[in-house]
Amino acid sequence: LDIMGQNRYDVLIIGSGPAGLGAAIYAVRAGLRTAVIDRSPVSGGQVLTTYEVDNYLGFPGLSGSELSDKFRMHADNLGVSFITADVQGVENAASEKIVHTAEGDFVANAVILATGASHSKLGVPGEEKLSGMGVSYCATCDGAFFRNRTVAVVGGGDVAVEDAVFLAGICKKVYLIHRRDKLRAADSLQKKLLSLENVEVIWNSEVKEIAGEDIVEGVSVYNNVSKTQSSLAVNGVFIAVGIVPNTKMFQGMVEMDEKGYILADETCVTSQKGIFAAGDIRKKTMRQIITAVADGANAVYSVQNYFMEQA
Numbered sequence: 001l002d003i004m005g006q007n008r009y010d011v012l013i014i015g016s017g018p019a020g021l022g023a024a025i026y027a028v029r030a031g032l033r034t035a036v037i038d039r040s041p042v043s044g045g046q047v048l049t050t051y052e053v054d055n056y057l058g059f060p061g062l063s064g065s066e067l068s069d070k071f072r073m074h075a076d077n078l079g080v081s082f083i084t085a086d087v088q089g090v091e092n093a094a095s096e097k098i099v100h101t102a103e104g105d106f107v108a109n110a111v112i113l114a115t116g117a118s119h120s121k122l123g124v125p126g127e128e129k130l131s132g133m134g135v136s137y138c139a140t141c142d143g144a145f146f147r148n149r150t151v152a153v154v155g156g157g158d159v160a161v162e163d164a165v166f167l168a169g170i171c172k173k174v175y176l177i178h179r180r181d182k183l184r185a186a187d188s189l190q191k192k193l194l195s196l197e198n199v200e201v202i203w204n205s206e207v208k209e210i211a212g213e214d215i216v217e218g219v220s221v222y223n224n225v226s227k228t229q230s231s232l233a234v235n236g237v238f239i240a241v242g243i244v245p246n247t248k249m250f251q252g253m254v255e256m257d258e259k260g261y262i263l264a265d266e267t268c269v270t271s272q273k274g275i276f277a278a279g280d281i282r283k284k285t286m287r288q289i290i291t292a293v294a295d296g297a298n299a300v301y302s303v304q305n306y307f308m309e310q311a
């Protein structure tokens with residue numbers, strides 16, 4: 001630890017998605033010495049890889065990266081400090097919290113965990129082997145590699161449908177493979193999807209294997225209604241089957257549910273005093289940009305209450 005105190009803060013925020021940056025602007029405006037730690041120098045989290053965000057109040061139709069830039073600019077303009085470091089764990093010492101990172105330790109009086117969530121794996125043969133060789137988890141990142149080709153998107157949520165709509169503008173043909181006969185995605189997205197001529201939804205179907213030697217050549221699909229197996233020739237597979245929280249490094253430190261989401265209500269107070277959880281890592285029902293930003297504000301309010309209790 002540096003004795004000059006450069007690594008000491010009132011509040012350290014781990015994660016620079018909407019929850020982390022939302023917390024950061026509230027913390028700085030409350031006069032707290034604040035820093036945001038993220039392993040990536042580019043802020044935005046999952047928003048960054050969202051093609052278009054149409055439901056964030058006041059900014060209709062911005063791309064995910066444009067909205068992320070605005071969030072970051074707002075935080076920069078208020079003087080938030082940013083640290084690029086991979087957090088390995090948080091230690092709840094007597095009165096201070098120590099954030100351990102590969103780049104050294106940082107100390108704060110309170111910590112807000114806002115590391116969000118990442119994509120889930122499908123867990124079928126071929127997925128891992130062909131990852132980056134036609135298997136992708138980010139349509140906005142990798143879609144351009146599949147211009148005029150045929151791809152499959154797996155899933156039925158907002159991300160899957162958004163990805164399919166985005167890819168339909170680039171690819172010759174897009175199959176959306178969903179395990180049920182109803183999509184989970186928002187109605188407006190579904191309408192957009194079903195209006196596209198080069199999209200075909202393969203209902204009641206589960207991907208059992210991704211085929212290909214060095215590069216994706218197809219998927220084998222099981223129809224759980226007709227109980228039949230078939231194969232589809234595709235050049236790429238985009239997997240959008242939900243998210244898992246990025247909380248591995250906090251396991252055993254704060255209480256979590258069986259899926260790894262941190263137990264905290266809308267006050268963002270966790271089982272550990274002085275440690276708060278905001279955004280997608282928290283057990284909650286609505287994981288949206290707007291609810292993540294709201295968590296950030298609530299978390300800082302709780303940090304201030306905590307400091308008052310300590311005084």
Ligand code: NDP
Nearest residue numbers: 055122155156157158159160179180184240241242243287
């Ligand atoms: P969701 O959990 O909403 O959807 C996951 C989809 O994958 C479901 O359709 C699910 O099927 C399917 N699925 C899950 N596991 C498997 C499996 N093993 N095999 C096949 N299919 C599977 O996740 P998303 O990533 O789409 O979205 C994450 C969160 O982000 C959501 O809360 C979403 O609302 C939010 N979001 C909001 C956006 C917006 O509002 N603009 C944009 C992007 C994300 P089933 O339906 O049968 O369970």
